[in-house]
Amino acid sequence: MIDFHSHFLPRMDDGSSSVEESLEMLRSSLEQGVEVMAATPHFYAFREDPDSFLERRAAAFAKLPLADAPHPKLLLGAEVYYFDGMSHSESLRRLTLEGTRYILIEMPFSRWSEHMVDEVLRLRDRLRLKPYLAHIERYLHAQRGTGYIDRFLQEGMLIQCNAEFFLTRSTVRKALKMLRNGQIHILGSDAHNMAERAPELGNAVSLIRSELGDRVLEDLDANGRAMLQSVLAGGNVQ
Ligand SMILES: [Fe+2]
Numbered sequence: 001m002i003d004f005h006s007h008f009l010p011r012m013d014d015g016s017s018s019v020e021e022s023l024e025m026l027r028s029s030l031e032q033g034v035e036v037m038a039a040t041p042h043f044y045a046f047r048e049d050p051d052s053f054l055e056r057r058a059a060a061f062a063k064l065p066l067a068d069a070p071h072p073k074l075l076l077g078a079e080v081y082y083f084d085g086m087s088h089s090e091s092l093r094r095l096t097l098e099g100t101r102y103i104l105i106e107m108p109f110s111r112w113s114e115h116m117v118d119e120v121l122r123l124r125d126r127l128r129l130k131p132y133l134a135h136i137e138r139y140l141h142a143q144r145g146t147g148y149i150d151r152f153l154q155e156g157m158l159i160q161c162n163a164e165f166f167l168t169r170s171t172v173r174k175a176l177k178m179l180r181n182g183q184i185h186i187l188g189s190d191a192h193n194m195a196e197r198a199p200e201l202g203n204a205v206s207l208i209r210s211e212l213g214d215r216v217l218e219d220l221d222a223n224g225r226a227m228l229q230s231v232l233a234g235g236n237v238q
Helices: 019-031 050-062 090-095 114-127 148-154 163-167 172-180 201-212 214-227 229-234
Strands: 036-039 073-076 079-081 102-106 130-133 158-162 186-188
Touching (some): 090 114, 114 148, 163 172, 172 201, 172 214, 201 214, 214 229
Parallel strands (some): 158 186
16 A cells, blocks of 8 residues: 655654654554555745755655664655645646656645636646645535535546545545545545554555455555556665
């Protein structure tokens, strides 16, 4: 299984607060069956430029003593928060998931506008990027009745959801329904720490398996592997 969204880099954002915590997150993920894990620290264009972000990310990554610690294969990326004009921002090409054109986009939690949805979709034509939408479950309420999420789906945008969507009693039915209907394409832990936002993709996968069977998981896995095809084939993953 592939974790497409996590915050395990030490002291990079509001995720892991220490090298020790990062290593615990990695070990826990590996034990849960995560084979590849993407580091997607928050990137806010209004706060930081990509150069500084990439420097900090490299420094945080370098702090991890990976040679001595059990961990899944790791990929570096970013969780890019929406900003106006992003479809003209050439520098976003540097924030894709390592070795791919996929870029994780976080949208505002308030109601979107037509323009915002257009901006994200234009990333594909203008910058040749392949945006994938972070934690779909967080937007459902505010976008109800707007048709924006349907539009993303119709446009073939890839949709990620968090393990938590399946592991929360009040949302599990909705999560399974969306997965069955092909409205969720890849999973992420969105793990931030080893406390209240710990990695729990393994539990979500177990639940999906018992509720919907192996086939659905095979499809999710195939989606993820297709996205990472060039990277995994190259064998140059950490
Ligand atoms: Fe996140």
